[in-house]
Amino acid sequence: MSIRETRILLSDIEHPESPTLDFYLSGGGYKALEKALKEMTPKQVVDEVTKAKVRGRGGAGFEAGRKWQFLPKNNTKPVYLTCNADESEPGTFKDRHIMERRPHLLIEGCLITCYAIGAKTGYIYVRGEFPQAQASLSSAVEEARAKNLLGPDILGTGVSIDIWVHTGAGAYICGEETGMLSSIEGGRGHPKLKPPFPAVEGLFRCPTVVNNVETLSNVPFVIREGADAFLKLGTADTPGTRIFCVSGHVEKPGVFEYECGVNLKDVIAAAGGVWKGRKLKAVIPGGASAHVLLPHEIDVACDFGSLAKAGTIMGSCGVVVIDDTTCMVETLQNVLEFFAHESCGQCTPCREGTGWARKIVTRIEAGKGTMADIDRLYEVADNFEGMGGKTICALSDAAAWPTKSYVKKFRQEFEEHVRLGRCPMKGA
Amino acid sequence: MGAEIQTFPPEHLKERFDRIVARYPKRLAALIPLLMMLQREYQHITPEHMEGLATYLGTTPAHVLGVVTFYTMFSHRKRGKHHLYVCKTLSCHLRGAPGVIRAFEEKLGVKAGSGEATPDGEFSVDTAECLGLCEQAPCVLVDGQRFGNITPEMVDQIVKELSR
Ligand SMILES: Cc1cc2nc3c(=O)[nH]c(=O)nc-3n(C[C@H](O)[C@H](O)[C@H](O)COP(=O)(O)O)c2cc1C
Numbered sequence: 001m002s003i004r005e006t007r008i009l010l011s012d013i014e015h016p017e018s019p020t021l022d023f024y025l026s027g028g029g030y031k032a033l034e035k036a037l038k039e040m041t042p043k044q045v046v047d048e049v050t051k052a053k054v055r056g057r058g059g060a061g062f063e064a065g066r067k068w069q070f071l072p073k074n075n076t077k078p079v080y081l082t083c084n085a086d087e088s089e090p091g092t093f094k095d096r097h098i099m100e101r102r103p104h105l106l107i108e109g110c111l112i113t114c115y116a117i118g119a120k121t122g123y124i125y126v127r128g129e130f131p132q133a134q135a136s137l138s139s140a141v142e143e144a145r146a147k148n149l150l151g152p153d154i155l156g157t158g159v160s161i162d163i164w165v166h167t168g169a170g171a172y173i174c175g176e177e178t179g180m181l182s183s184i185e186g187g188r189g190h191p192k193l194k195p196p197f198p199a200v201e202g203l204f205r206c207p208t209v210v211n212n213v214e215t216l217s218n219v220p221f222v223i224r225e226g227a228d229a230f231l232k233l234g235t236a237d238t239p240g241t242r243i244f245c246v247s248g249h250v251e252k253p254g255v256f257e258y259e260c261g262v263n264l265k266d267v268i269a270a271a272g273g274v275w276k277g278r279k280l281k282a283v284i285p286g287g288a289s290a291h292v293l294l295p296h297e298i299d300v301a302c303d304f305g306s307l308a309k310a311g312t313i314m315g316s317c318g319v320v321v322i323d324d325t326t327c328m329v330e331t332l333q334n335v336l337e338f339f340a341h342e343s344c345g346q347c348t349p350c351r352e353g354t355g356w357a358r359k360i361v362t363r364i365e366a367g368k369g370t371m372a373d374i375d376r377l378y379e380v381a382d383n384f385e386g387m388g389g390k391t392i393c394a395l396s397d398a399a400a401w402p403t404k405s406y407v408k409k410f411r412q413e414f415e416e417h418v419r420l421g422r423c424p425m426k427g428a
Numbered sequence: 429m430g431a432e433i434q435t436f437p438p439e440h441l442k443e444r445f446d447r448i449v450a451r452y453p454k455r456l457a458a459l460i461p462l463l464m465m466l467q468r469e470y471q472h473i474t475p476e477h478m479e480g481l482a483t484y485l486g487t488t489p490a491h492v493l494g495v496v497t498f499y500t501m502f503s504h505r506k507r508g509k510h511h512l513y514v515c516k517t518l519s520c521h522l523r524g525a526p527g528v529i530r531a532f533e534e535k536l537g538v539k540a541g542s543g544e545a546t547p548d549g550e551f552s553v554d555t556a557e558c559l560g561l562c563e564q565a566p567c568v569l570v571d572g573q574r575f576g577n578i579t580p581e582m583v584d585q586i587v588k589e590l591s592r
């Protein structure tokens with residue numbers, strides 16, 4: 001079925017003036033901020049976002065409004081908002097498009113959220129490899145400040161909020177929320193044990209809300225149009241739209257914004273389908289961490305619940321399409337090189353396990369593996385899957401899910417490498 | 429010792445440094461943004477930078493060293509004036525990154541990720557993990573500029589453009 005985009009986040013991104021304040025204002029920009037500050041109490045804003053059931057777009061799908069309610073009552077410390085713009089999950093590039101093309105949308109979302117949670121300061125943590133996004137956001141902050149939309153006494157309401165753009169310096173783990181907080185504090189990007197959760201003790205040991213760029217960018221719509229309008233979009237499980245990042249072996253890679261619940265098969269077709277007239281071999285639906293899907297498994301609705309039921313994750317909505325000329329052992333090797341490189345090294349199962357898995361899959365790809373290696377690869381991954389509380393953060397899960405699913409679903413291909421003593425896709 | 433940094437922060441960066449520090453309730457929080465500025469300015473982080481920053485932000489040189497070694501965008505060794513980050517991750521790999529990496533290595537005569545710059549100090553090459561630019565795979569980030577949909581044949585042209 002051919003599908004149509006619903007653009008509430010990516011509206012007018014092609015327009016050359018899209019990043020400017022004037023253009024944003026002409027489309028009703030900052031109306032939601034004005035409404036929140038002048039007509040609503042912070043609690044009403046939290047309630048509206050809670051009612052809209054805006055699920056976290058960073059990957060885990062936790063409801064933003066509920067997260068905000070975890071902030072301690074009767075708190076006397078400063079509260080911080082930190083926006084997660086580390087966007088490093090392989091196959092993901094949606095936040096970059098928002099920041100570069102609609103920086104004011106994100107800033108408005110940050111300002112409303114700061115007001116809702118009682119924060120006077122927000123930091124947007126943008127990965128170091130995104131200089132354009134940093135520049136676009138920084139100039140948008142200055143534009144907003146010059147118009148009294150940000151800074152002291154916003155629009156004469158007595159509310160003062162500052163937003164700063166903070167740069168990362170190259171480390172996937174700084175996308176993990178507590179790793180990001182360590183990084184903003186000026187340290188190595190080491191995740192911390194939870195609890196305490198950031199809402200209780202986060203940045204500078206103060207209550208902190210961490211939300212993804214796309215999550216916060218939904219807030220202006222929810223406040224301006226109301227939770228009911230948001231709930232009309234998408235599914236009951238995941239209201240609203242999501243930005244699908246389609247890459248890999250498709251004809252037209254890019255970002256596409258659809259209502260949640262759209263069929264994965266249609267998303268791939270809309271991106272031009274498999275390139276060069278080839279056949280589909282596999283799809284990774286939610287970033288490199290996601291369990292891989294086979295061609296017969298992609299007739300599935302894209303929301304958090306349906307994809308979980310299909311045995312994978314919606315994750316970051318990075319859809320990577322793989323054609324039938326691809327070696328899945330080599331692909332897993334590439335994925336494991338990533339995770340082994342990005343493990344921060346604090347926890348033994350992750351630090352050692354991702355390295356072992358990388359070595360085993362490299363051996364199999366080189367034709368030097370044994371049948372026992374295939375089982376070993378699966379077992380090693382099973383072992384560093386940290387859900388049982390073996391590790392501080394979920395990086396090892398993110399590495400385990402693809403590993404186990406590739407081995408399980410493409411076992412024959414792994415065995416063929418062993419039998420032939422070489423990669424069957426690479427000629428004799 | 430680099431003659432340019434008798435004082436710390438370097439004179440021409442002092443005002444920008446102070447402005448960034450003022451954004452945070454704790455001075456140390458400015459560490460990574462300031463290191464990024466130094467790396468861009470001098471193509472590497474020297475022991476003098478680390479000592480200077482430690483004093484300026486109220487921490488130890490050892491802490492600064494620990495941070496410098498953690499993040500891939502910092503280096504002790506002087507990088508080329510143009511440092512190329514060639515993406516090697518999934519979407520780029522699927523669309524030909526290995527060939528692109530090889531083409532850059534051959535063109536410039538340096539090994540990717542070796543930390544070594546061309547003899548004239550103009551170029552160095554690094555592989556990078558997903559640059560968040562996968563719709564333009566395979567891609568390169570250099571001098572804050574992006575090149576996408578690269579083929580090995582385009583490598584000559586890109587190097588020429590950067591040398592101008
Ligand atoms: C290893 C790892 C990497 C992550 N990377 C990112 C990232 O790049 N961007 C992001 O928004 N969330 C990332 N997350 C999720 C964050 O920890 C956090 O859940 C999220 O920023 C919360 O925002 P949300 O609720 O709005 O999604 C990562 C998590 C893990 C375990």
Ligand code: FES
Binds near residue numbers: 091560
């Ligand atoms: S995989 Fe190369 S930019 Fe994402």
